[in-house]
Amino acid sequence: MEKLQLNNEVSLSRIVQGLWRLTSWKMSPQEIVEFVYQCIDLGVTSFDTAEIYGNYEAEAKFGEALKLDPSLRSKIEIITKTGINMKSVKRDYRIGHYDTSYDKIIASCKKSIELMNCDYLDVYLIHREDPLINHQEVARALNDLKSMGLIKSYGVSNFDPFKFEAIQHFTQNQLVTNQIEISPLCFEHYNSGLMDVLQKHQVHPMIWSPLAGGSIFTSDDPKIVRVRNVIADIANRHHEEMDTIVYAWLLKHPTKGLPISGSGKIERLKHAVRALDVELSLEEWYEIYTASQEQELR
Ligand SMILES: NC(=O)c1ccc[n+]([C@@H]2O[C@H](COP(=O)([O-])OP(=O)(O)OC[C@H]3O[C@@H](n4cnc5c(N)ncnc54)[C@H](OP(=O)(O)O)[C@@H]3O)[C@@H](O)[C@H]2O)c1
Known part of the structure; x- marks a missing residue:
């Protein structure tokens, strides 16, 4: 399987396995371990999740598998995301909202690493465009996480070309991806010019809901x-x-x-x-x- 080099430290398999729906698969930790090995056998070594997936339970579920077989960690790459405070029985938010503050990003990252028993993240993403985003502060948080050795690279998700350019500026071109929706039913990013901005920066998009x-x-x-x-x-x-x-x-x-x-x-x-x-x-x-x-x- 082709691997794409995202920066000096991280390369991902060209096909990535998503874990959004992991909790609905009703797999035991042992079955998740077996599923991950089957993916690896196919050359798929990269796994995508997020703080909020599975009603805040997907990361912990994946973490149970990594706890059962700690040797898996060095064989895979883990991508996860922060920045959404989802209304949920698990969280006492009055309404769902975004939070891309410095403290939230640092705290969420540490929690994701703890839940997944994974020591570090390969790619850490800001999940969605936040109208209140302070690009300079987000860049500072992501760079600090990298300096702490908690993440190997970072990027964004669902960012339009303008927001992508803004944060790219403050990170001094360190964004390694923009995770976006594309399918034969979804053309937003072709039409917005984002695909062209990504080419300009030589950034590979990760593509979610490929089958809609x-x-x-x-x-x-x-x-x-x-x-x-x-x-x-x-x-x-x-x-x-x-x-x-x-x-x-x-x-x-x-x-x-x-x-x-x-x-x-x-x-x-x-x-x-x-x-x-x-x-x-x-x-x-x-x-x-x-x-x-x-x-x-x-
Ligand atoms: N950054 C973001 O905002 C964002 C948003 C959404 C998703 N994501 C990421 O992208 C990943 C993929 O998204 P996705 O799950 O929507 O991807 P997808 O591959 O487009 O859809 C997967 C769904 O399609 C079903 N499916 C696949 N082939 C089928 C077929 N031939 N007939 C009927 N159903 C079929 C699957 O069911 P079975 O499981 O039964 O095969 C599963 O429920 C997620 O896991 C997550 O990691 C990111």
């Missing part, structure tokens, strides 16, 4: 059925699974994105990995790009 959370395969919405039919046609031509074709479509972009597979089924991760060997023609890429009819070629 599974809706590409399950929805009856006529727009989505149209997209599904186009993908099915291309899959037939290549003698591949439909999800493999979606991953191949994502991988073709010159930003060299890292799709995050959200399935808890190892067979579906195998389909994602296969995409690294599938080359779509330009015409096929544009067939998918225009299938929803949300993107028009002028």
Whole structure:
């Protein structure tokens, strides 16, 4: 499996395994350990989570597996995120809100490391754009965490081009990724110019909900059925699974994105990995790009 070097210390597998839905997979710690080894066997060594996933329980759940088999830590890369105070029975917030203050970032990072029994994080992300963000303070917090040896690199998630540029300025170009949503149903970042800003900074995006959370395969919405039919046609031509074709479509972009597979089924991760060997023609890429009819070629 190809690994992408994000900075001097961190490289991630080109396909990443997502852990957002981990708590719904109902796996025991031993089963998570086995799942992680199956991922590693496929070359998928990078795992993405967040403080708030699983109603604040996903990191601890993953941490139970790392406690059971501490030797796993050196075989994988861990990405997690901070900056959202989600309303939850686990937290006494009156309303959900963002918090990207210096103290919150430092405290959350230490807590994530404790919960995951992992000593350090490979990539630490600011989860969402915060209208109250103080870019200079966030940069200071992230740099301090790096100096403390608690994180090896940092980045952002869901940042538009302007906010990305602002924090990139204060970090002196240290951001290693912007984790964003892209799929044959989601084009926001093509249209905002973000993909171009990322190329300018030679930053690889991580790509969340690559299969639109599974809706590409399950929805009856006529727009989505149209997209599904186009993908099915291309899959037939290549003698591949439909999800493999979606991953191949994502991988073709010159930003060299890292799709995050959200399935808890190892067979579906195998389909994602296969995409690294599938080359779509330009015409096929544009067939998918225009299938929803949300993107028009002028
Ligand atoms: N930064 C952010 O704001 C953000 C937001 C959302 C997610 N993320 C990250 O991105 C990762 C991936 O997101 P995602 O989980 O939405 O990704 P996804 O891969 O688009 O969706 C995964 C879902 O699709 C289902 N699925 C996959 N193939 C299917 C098929 N052929 N038929 C029916 N259902 C199918 C899976 O079910 P099975 O498990 O049954 O296969 C799972 O529920 C997350 O785990 C998280 O790490 C980040």
